[in-house]
Amino acid sequence: MKKLDRHEPLADNAARIVRVRLKEMRSFGPGALEPQRTGAQHDMRIAAKRLRYVLESTEFCLGRSAATARRRARDLQDLLGELHDCDVMLPRVEGHLAELREADAVAVRERAGEASDLDPRLAARASHRTSYRGLEMLIVYLQARRGLLFDRFREFWVEQERAGTWDRLERAVARRLRAARERRRAAKRAEQARHELEAAEREKSDAALRAASAAADLQAARRTVRGGIPRPGG
């Protein structure tokens, strides 16, 4: 996070962080809405998580729209998390199935020994034969569940965009940052005015000194004029 300023109040820095996190999350929108873009969906989940955790500690600085956005970011994170679980589990199940198949193939081959061809009954007695069906069912379930979760995710995203959840948060952030900018400008103007005032006071004080000195000179000159020119030996 850049542009954080420890001399500024919590709310100004919170607004800066939320702006970055929100922009980051929304940037994954177009890609994540394509079903096969699992990477973009994963990135959006991480971004939603970051936004959510920042808002958990700072939402009170940004008003009601921040509390709503925090809840929606949590829902989005949960939904994408379940989608991600399917993406992680599918290759695991497929890998496990492949391992069992491979182990059975090796064992069946060994049982065939020196036979000129493989007896199909050996394969029918393969030790993992009862495992395949359940694992295939699990793969079907995970693929179908992923499809369903993806549809829910797409609907959810479209609904939040339509409801203006993120736009309202963006506006709240922009208001806070605008106020902070105006405050900074006012502080800068006040500082400049203070400098000018100090310079004017110094000028005034210098002028007073010069006036006092000129007055003293004037008085001395008048005394000289009134006293006339002293006579020699007088």
Next chain:
Amino acid sequence: MAKARPISGLSAEEPYATAAAKIVAVRAREVADHSHRVLDVSDIERVHNMRVATRRLRAALEVFEPCYPRREFKAALAEVKAIADALGERRDRDVTIAALEDFAEGMRAPDRPGVSSLIEKLRAEQTEANAELEPFVRSERLAALSERLSELVISAQALAGSEA
């Protein structure tokens, strides 16, 4: 999932460093409070709650980075990340096992062996992940982290005091 604890006495106009001290102190306490019996695999919510607490703490540290001395901040953040990673490894197995058990319950008994063999494999990984998590949640290690975080809080408070 445990809710984030509210931070009392925090205001929007609070100096950044004061807010950093208050928030990190609460988030650090949450991690410590959720560390009890996380190695017990019969209640997987414990690991989940501690993991979420570490995420909240990590977010708080990152948000307030400019308020801490650089070296101490990096060391504390690295430790929190290491704990979170170890918790994550356990949590991944917990979640997958729970999902597979749910799925298996809905199957006919003759269809279960394949899923059961996968659960068995995951149980072994869960045990391994638990063993790897153990050193990270030892009370002395968590106490050292707590000490480190307290020092960060004190630094932030001192910074806030010097800028007041």
